[in-house]
Amino acid sequence: MSDILQHLGQIIDQRKNADAKSSYVASLHHKGLNKILEKVGEESFEAVLAAKDAVISGNKDDVIYETADLWFHCLIMLSHLDIKPEEILNELARREGVSGHDEKASRTQK
Numbered sequence: 001m002s003d004i005l006q007h008l009g010q011i012i013d014q015r016k017n018a019d020a021k022s023s024y025v026a027s028l029h030h031k032g033l034n035k036i037l038e039k040v041g042e043e044s045f046e047a048v049l050a051a052k053d054a055v056i057s058g059n060k061d062d063v064i065y066e067t068a069d070l071w072f073h074c075l076i077m078l079s080h081l082d083i084k085p086e087e088i089l090n091e092l093a094r095r096e097g098v099s100g101h102d103e104k105a106s107r108t109q110k
């Protein structure tokens with residue numbers, strides 16, 4: 001999984017200076033952070049709606065499709081801010097084995 005995210009992250013980085021007419025990613029980089037964040041918000045909402053629908057219909061295909069759109073647009077956001085997908089993966093690896101309840105308790109004790 002990390003190979004795909006890293007490879008896609010590299011392609012998205014390379015698109016920063018590409019022609020917006022021939023590349024969707026380049027067109028978003030050129031439009032800037034606000035447009036990218038608008039797309040991330042839109043795709044988040046669509047993923048949530050797909051998940052709610054899946055409970056009723058039992059169809060998970062749209063959840064997979066919309067979550068892929070969300071992850072893809074998050075990668076564009078990260079690239080625009082010069083953050084590598086590896087940095088997110090490293091953070092998840094750092095958290096491995098630490099219960100969210102324990103982590104929250106350690107924060108509230110400070």
Ligand SMILES: N=c1c2ncn([C@@H]3O[C@H](COP(=O)(O)OP(=O)(O)OP(=O)(O)O)[C@@H](O)[C@H]3O)c2ncn1[C@@H]1O[C@H](COP(=O)(O)O)[C@@H](O)[C@H]1O
Nearest residue numbers: 008011012015022023024025026027039042068069072073
């Ligand atoms: N994984 C993706 C990917 N997922 C989704 N999308 C596009 O993301 C867009 C956003 O979806 P929407 O339904 O919101 O599209 P829209 O209505 O056209 O968008 P708006 O006009 O509302 O902004 C669609 O045009 C999808 O085709 C993607 N476009 C590209 N990639 C990858 O990125 C690479 C580089 O793409 P280009 O920069 O276009 O060459 C590709 O080779 C792929 O590997």
